[in-house]
Amino acid sequence: MLRLEKRPTPSRFWLYATPPVAVVLTMIVGGILFAMMGKNPFEVIRTIFWDPVFGEFAFYLRGQLLVKAGPLILIAIGLALGFRAGIWNIGAEGQYIMGAICGAAVGLAVFPTENRLIFPVMVVAGAFGGWAWAMIPAILKTRFNTNEILVSLMLVYVAETILAKASTGFLKNPEGMGFPGSRNFSSFPAAQNSYIYEPLGLHWGGVAALVTGVLAYILLTRHQAGFQIRLAGQAPRAARFHGVSPARLVVMCMGISGALAGLAGMFEVTGPAGQISIDFNSGYGFTAIIVAFLGRLNPLGIVLAGFLMALTYVGGEMASTNLGLPDAAIQVFQGMLLFFLLAVDVLTNYRFRLSMGAKA
Amino acid sequence: MKRRNLLATAAMGLGLVLGGGAFAQGMDHVKACFVYVGPIGDGGWTFQHNEGANAVKEAFGDKVEIQYQESVPEGADAERVLTQMALGGCNIIFTTSFGYMDATNAVAAKFPDVKFEHATGFKRDSANVSTYNARFYEGRAVQGLIAGRMTKSNKIGYIGSFPIPEVIMGINSYYLNAKKVNPDVELSVVWAFTWFDPAKEADAAKALIDQGVDVIASHTDSTAPLAEAAKTENVIGFGQASDMAEYKDGPRVSSIIDNWGPYYVKRVGALLDGTYEQADAWEGIAGGEVLIGEITDRIPADVKAEAEALRDAIAAGTVHPFTGPIKKQDGSDWLADGATAPDGDLLGMMFFVEGITGDIPQ
Numbered sequence: 211m212l213r214l215e216k217r218p219t220p221s222r223f224w225l226y227a228t229p230p231v232a233v234v235l236t237m238i239v240g241g242i243l244f245a246m247m248g249k250n251p252f253e254v255i256r257t258i259f260w261d262p263v264f265g266e267f268a269f270y271l272r273g274q275l276l277v278k279a280g281p282l283i284l285i286a287i288g289l290a291l292g293f294r295a296g297i298w299n300i301g302a303e304g305q306y307i308m309g310a311i312c313g314a315a316v317g318l319a320v321f322p323t324e325n326r327l328i329f330p331v332m333v334v335a336g337a338f339g340g341w342a343w344a345m346i347p348a349i350l351k352t353r354f355n356t357n358e359i360l361v362s363l364m365l366v367y368v369a370e371t372i373l374a375k376a377s378t379g380f381l382k383n384p385e386g387m388g389f390p391g392s393r394n395f396s397s398f399p400a401a402q403n404s405y406i407y408e409p410l411g412l413h414w415g416g417v418a419a420l421v422t423g424v425l426a427y428i429l430l431t432r433h434q435a436g437f438q439i440r441l442a443g444q445a446p447r448a449a450r451f452h453g454v455s456p457a458r459l460v461v462m463c464m465g466i467s468g469a470l471a472g473l474a475g476m477f478e479v480t481g482p483a484g485q486i487s488i489d490f491n492s493g494y495g496f497t498a499i500i501v502a503f504l505g506r507l508n509p510l511g512i513v514l515a516g517f518l519m520a521l522t523y524v525g526g527e528m529a530s531t532n533l534g535l536p537d538a539a540i541q542v543f544q545g546m547l548l549f550f551l552l553a554v555d556v557l558t559n560y561r562f563r564l565s566m567g568a569k570a
Numbered sequence: 571m572k573r574r575n576l577l578a579t580a581a582m583g584l585g586l587v588l589g590g591g592a593f594a595q596g597m598d599h600v601k602a603c604f605v606y607v608g609p610i611g612d613g614g615w616t617f618q619h620n621e622g623a624n625a626v627k628e629a630f631g632d633k634v635e636i637q638y639q640e641s642v643p644e645g646a647d648a649e650r651v652l653t654q655m656a657l658g659g660c661n662i663i664f665t666t667s668f669g670y671m672d673a674t675n676a677v678a679a680k681f682p683d684v685k686f687e688h689a690t691g692f693k694r695d696s697a698n699v700s701t702y703n704a705r706f707y708e709g710r711a712v713q714g715l716i717a718g719r720m721t722k723s724n725k726i727g728y729i730g731s732f733p734i735p736e737v738i739m740g741i742n743s744y745y746l747n748a749k750k751v752n753p754d755v756e757l758s759v760v761w762a763f764t765w766f767d768p769a770k771e772a773d774a775a776k777a778l779i780d781q782g783v784d785v786i787a788s789h790t791d792s793t794a795p796l797a798e799a800a801k802t803e804n805v806i807g808f809g810q811a812s813d814m815a816e817y818k819d820g821p822r823v824s825s826i827i828d829n830w831g832p833y834y835v836k837r838v839g840a841l842l843d844g845t846y847e848q849a850d851a852w853e854g855i856a857g858g859e860v861l862i863g864e865i866t867d868r869i870p871a872d873v874k875a876e877a878e879a880l881r882d883a884i885a886a887g888t889v890h891p892f893t894g895p896i897k898k899q900d901g902s903d904w905l906a907d908g909a910t911a912p913d914g915d916l917l918g919m920m921f922f923v924e925g926i927t928g929d930i931p932q
Contacts, residue, residue, distance in 0.1 A: 378733060482646030488669070492647060527654065530639055531603075531637055531638070534637075537609060
């Protein structure tokens with residue numbers, strides 16, 4: 211009979227084979243699901259995975275992939291650093307919101323001044339907002355040993371309430387006839403995160419995401435701090451003997467992931483989203499958790515995973531609009547991807563053994 | 571050809587070639603597309619818009635093709651969905667939530683030949699953007715009358731979503747018309763700061779009931795306030811956006827039904843026969859956009875007759891829910907004796923009328 215046996219060391223083959231296998235399995239099972247709903251499964255899969263990149267409207271949609279992938283990558287890289295060290299920041303969504311609010315507030319405070327320095331200062335403010343919001347669970351953990359998973363998650367809801375206050379109160383557009391929402395940054399060039407190269411969807415957030423990917427890769431493979439992160443995750447006791455301070459590590463990892471999430475929020479609010487509004491956050495902070503794992507917690511892997519995730523969103527929308535698939539079916543399809551990833555991931559640490567009768 | 575430039579050139583080209591003609595000439599076939607903020611099964615706001623889309627299909631059959639996208643987040647995602655729809659050949663796109671306002675105007679500027687219709691907004695930056703809304707405050711007047719007549723505790727409640735003119739004018743209309751039939755009535759307002767969050771909406775209803783409120787109106791999208799009201803005897807409420815008929819045996823005594831079908835049929839029809847023009851539509855009970863759901867037997871016959879008479883008078887134009895003399899909450903004058911509220915005042919309404927206690931959150 212079939213038995214699961216722990217591998218002495220994790221399989222390098224399965225570490226890298228898992229994501230593609232999970233994608234293929236998702237296509238197969240998702241295809242069956244679509245077929246059961248009366249749609250042509252090949253057409254749906256082609257619409258989701260092929261059309262956004264090579265289809266009729268690819269000239270527009272290719273750019274949208276980076277727009278969608280940018281914030282996911284930026285947030286996921288920060289999260290991955292913490293996850294590697296066993297520090298679980300689940301509240302990136304809240305840090306993303308606070309980064310957007312802080313960044314936007316700085317810009318709106320000086321409206322309509324035109325000055326080259328405004329945007330850089332807003333970038334710093336955005337990173338600071340996310341960092342400060344992440345410091346709350348970090349310090350509570352190091353001082354009072356609270357659980358950072360719960361605290362960071364609960365702070366998402368606090369941030370959402372502040373967002374509602376911002377859009378109906380202190381950041382509300384004074385010329386908006388009483389409607390909620392801030393001024394739109396598209397009419398404030400000095401504070402706008404405009405496209406650097408629109409056909410590729412490249413704005414400063416995308417640049418930041420790609421640069422951060424490379425920097426994080428170097429940090430993890432070449433730098434002392436990266437070594438400490440990996441050691442703390444793999445062997446916490448050994449890390450302590452090696453002189454790694456757990457408290458410092460928590461503050462560092464939460465700080466970096468918070469700042470990156472804040473940056474993502476700031477680039478989004480001044481660019482694609484355009485304004486602070488009540489529903490400004492659309493789940494990037496949570497989706498980034500999936501992206502981080504899909505990318506094997508490896509910065510370069512995360513860049514690829516971010517694009518794959520963006521593809522399922524952009525392609526999923528196409529399938530939904532053009533082929534009349536309900537939105538829920540697309541969400542199930544995206545959920546399958548994570549499910550199969552985790553399921554296949556078992557093979558990295560375990561292997562199947564065909565054992566001979568009696569021994570079982 | 572260079573596809574990358576297609577977006578800009580196609581938009582400009584189409585505008586030049588068809589721009590003048592499209593307004594004057596009819597079309598053989600229209601692709602009408604709808605962008606929804608929630609799932610079509612929400613039982614309220616989005617459900618009613620989708621019913622409107624279905625009415626278009628029913629009215630024109632093979633001459634129209636309907637496409638829709640559910641649960642589109644407001645912001646950057648909306649812009650992408652709208653662009654995809656415009657590229658995909660939609661002739662008219664209805665964006666059915668206030669939060670799509672900037673995205674609608676941004677995409678409309680790039681596709682001058684596609685018609686955009688934005689619900690509940692006020693920005694019409696280019697000639698191909700129209701806005702439409704319904705005079706829900708007319709329905710609130712009918713609810714206010716029922717509330718004023720029915721309350722035993724003289725305390726009535728209102729669950730507000732967000733402090734925006736749309737909601738505030740509903741609260742004022744509800745209160746004024748309750749006060750007219752019951753001078754002792756007091757109104758409590760609870761702000762939920764959400765359009766759709768059943769847990770928060772239920773909490774808001776509970777807070778009102780705890781204060782002794784026995785008639786609850788709500789401006790949020792779910793049935794949760796009615797479910798909460800059903801737990802306490804002698805508390806009544808109203809269906810919102812949709813009829814919410816499943817609570818007919820319980821607390822629901824009437825409802826405001828958003829009926830978008832007539833407007834959607836009219837606009838798509840105008841596109842088909844070539845009479846389409848930019849518009850800022852604001853129809854009410856008279857235009858059939860606001861329907862008053864069946865008033866149940868829990869309401870005594872005389873009150874029911876009075877409520878229906880008010881409904882018919884509003885439809886006939888003989889009664890306006892905001893008729894002076896009305897003072898603002900701070901005691902300053904708003905409408906003189908016999909004057910009715912100008913639309914501009916209503917659309918920018920950020921004050922309570924005299925008699926309502928509590929502040930509008932800022």
